[in-house]
Structures are given as C-alpha cells and as structure tokens.
Amino acid sequence: MLIQQIFTEKIAHSSYILAGERTCAVIDPRRDIEIYLEMTRELGIRITHILETHLHADFISGHMDLAQRTGARIYGPRSANYEIEYIPLSEGDIFTIEDMELKVLETPGHTPEHISYVVTDTSRGKEPVALFCGDTMFVGDVGRPDLFPGRAEELASGLYDTLHDKLMGLPDFCEIHPAHGAGSLCGRAMASKRTSILGYEKKYNYALEIKDRAGFIEALTTNMPDAPDHFSRCTEINRKGPQMVKELTFPDALDNDRFKEKMKDSIILDVRSFESFGGQHIPQAYNIDLNSNFPTYAGWLLPPEKDILLVTDSYSQAFEACKQLHRVGHDRITGYLEGGMYGWVTDGLPTKHVPQISASELHTRITDGKEAIILDVRSASEYRDLHLEGAINIPVHELRERHSELDKELETILICGSGQRSSMGCSILLQKGANDVKNVSGGMTGYSAAGYGPECPMCVLPWAPFRNR
Structure with a gap:
C-alpha cells in the first residue's frame, strides 16, 4: 500500500493517491487533474476509483474530469444527492482495492453529508492503518460546523458524536489524512504539519480534548473566521457537476x-x-x-x-x-x-493610481496627529491581537457593503499584514467613490520590523493563513 499526498498551495488542499501494485484511488481530487495522471503514469498504476469525502466548499472538484479521462468510477456520500453519475456510499459500506479494504463511516459535522474512509491493509494486518477524514478532523483542529446558516449548533453536536463515537475509537497508530492544512478557512487552528496519527491528536488536538458536549459546541460556534462567499457556490457546483476543464x-x-x-x-x-x-x-x-x-x-x-x-x-x-x-x-x-x-x-488611456505609504511615513503621520482614517482590513482576530492605536477595523471582504461607514472625502490609509489585502481594499474603495486612498506598503509586518510596534503574531508565522497577504 502506498499513500501519496498532493498539497495544493493557497487553498491548502490535500488530495491523495491510495495505491496498490496495479491500481489506485484518488481521494478528493482538485479540478486540474494532470498531476494525478502524471504521478500514476510514473508509478505504473491505473486509476480505478475516485473517492469524495463530501461536497467541497472551497474548491471545485476534479471528479468528473478524472472519471472521463480514466474511466474510473466516482464514489461519494449517498446523502450528497449528486446529480452526476456516481456510486452512493453509506455507513458500513465496504469495498476493496487489491489488498486494501475500505470501510465507510458517516461522519457529519463539518457538513451534513460527510463520510470518511477507513483503510485496512489486509496484506499486513487486520486493524485499520489509515483514515481519510476529509474535513472532519485536521492536524490540530477539526472541521468548522458553521457553514450552513442556522445549523451551526446542530452540526457541532453531530461533529462531537462523530469524533467521540466513531473516529476516536480507531487504533491510536491509525494515520490521519485530512483534506486541508494550515491556511485553509475550513477550520480555525490547523497545525502546519499535514498528516498525523490518531493517538497524537487525542493528546494534543484542542478540540478532541474538550470532553463536554456543551463546551465543544460553544468552542466550535464562537469566534469563527468568516466563510468566503464562494463556499456555498462551490458546494452546489460540485453536487451538480462542474463544466469540464477541457471545455x-x-x-x-x-x-x-x-x-x-x-x-x-x-x-x-x-x-x-x-x-x-x-x-x-x-x-x-x-x-x-x-x-x-x-x-x-x-x-x-x-x-x-x-x-x-x-x-x-x-x-x-x-x-x-x-x-x-x-x-x-x-x-x-x-x-x-x-x-x-x-x-x-x-496609448494615453485613462488610469488611476494608489500612493504607497512606507512604515516610516505612516509613523510620522501618526505622531504628527494629521487627520486621516487609518483602516485596518485584516480579520477581526488579527486586529484584536495587534493593531495601531486609533485604527478602525473593517475586514477587506466587508468593504463591499461597509464602505458607506467611511467619510470618502477624508484621506484613508489602508493597512493589512503586508500590503496585499489593503491594496484589495483600496481597489474596492476607489470603485465606491473614495477620493483619497493610500496603501501601507509592508503593512503591519513592515511597521513592526521598523521598530514602531511589536511583532504581529500572525505575520511572523510562515504557515499562517494570511501571511504576507
């Protein structure tokens, strides 16, 4: 048995090739599928199974493209009600790929239809050796249950049952292979390590240490990061079947x-x-x-x-x-x-520009007391950890509606971790009629590096979701 992880940067998505000697499954494939075809050609194996753990929210699946290119069958949760041709799976279903036995567990919580695959390598032993858990459990975290409006507490309670009644009963040596790592918004506190074992997670995963159901629900439904707009769109596209990439x-x-x-x-x-x-x-x-x-x-x-x-x-x-x-x-x-x-x-065509403010220029403006709006467009949690005195916080995605809270005649200086999100914010404010916007080049990272403030806790982590963004 061979497990090969494919990690896709930016969306921090992990897909997998689960291979025997001649055939393999691809688990939770991304939309651009060439990497799976190249890797299986190099290994000399054939893709026969495409396994989905749930209706992915943050990316479009490559399940249909991969099926068309390889002839492999798509497997997924029965309750997902895909409109594409697939083999529906429910609790207790078992199928084999060469010497590997895959047992299906229904693992709702992150989403209602979620399933996980428990793998036993029968050529070596009778106990499960690997768990492909999608977004149910991560390294250091668990899947967020708040993506469905009005159902967060219900799904958090279901996730508690999933973890304590099903997954935590697997052997401590069982490998954990999640669908996302640090940088994804499908969870809140994922570690930088991309795989783990169950025994380690039982001991050090904060969510698994919460033994009380009520405490677990509260922890998983408060202070969660905002869910991007495309999450609900991607879910429905995956259910109905996306347009083929070749088209x-x-x-x-x-x-x-x-x-x-x-x-x-x-x-x-x-x-x-x-x-x-x-x-x-x-x-x-x-x-x-x-x-x-x-x-x-x-x-x-x-x-x-x-x-x-x-x-x-x-x-x-x-x-x-x-x-x-x-x-x-x-x-x-x-x-x-x-x-x-x-x-x-x-060609002499019209343009706009956004002046870039350095850390030292910003510090001079602050100390001189010049009237201006300092707008911090990072997330609320980043702002709570560290922000400039007098700065107001509107996360960049909220500027599309909350721009009306700002006086568009005043100079508005935008800041984030590095200058990237604040530049996004500048572009939005200019569309909304702002007259004088400036971007802090280097953001809080540069401001701290210049000695004008303490280090931003999120900016210094190389695996943080929004480092240098």
Missing part, C-alpha cells in the same frame, strides 16, 4: 480597443503586485495580487455573474490566474490585456 477555452488576447469594448459588461481583475497596481491601473479594476491568497479572495470578492477581464504582466501570469480562478469556480474569463499596462498608458 474551458483560454481567454482572448485583447488589444486596447477590444478590451475597452468588453469593459462595459465585465469586471476588470488586475493580478499584478500591489506596487504595480499602485503605480498605474485601469479605473474600476479589482486588485488581487496573484502572489497572495489569490483563489480564496477571488472567490470571495468577485461577483460570479460577471465576465472577467485580466490585467497581467505576462501571458504566463494570465495562464496561472485562469487556473487558480477555475479552482474556485470562476470560469467566465473572457480576455486579458495583451499589451499590459505599458501598452495602455503609451
């Missing part, structure tokens, strides 16, 4: 005139760095830096009913942006600006 054409390379014509009915997404966006950008454009947590924020901030036009530094950047947009269900990408911003400005 998605690469967007047209557009000259300035064609780009201007399409702008009337589209949104403009500038994926360049916040420094480049600040220098010159097309009016009304969103800025989501491709080097940031791009797919999460693209899914969160961009209206799904609109076509998307890309502004990039290169063809390769446009290609990468498309791949990551497809992962979160944004398929309506109709073009990219072929000549980039250089071609745009040398």
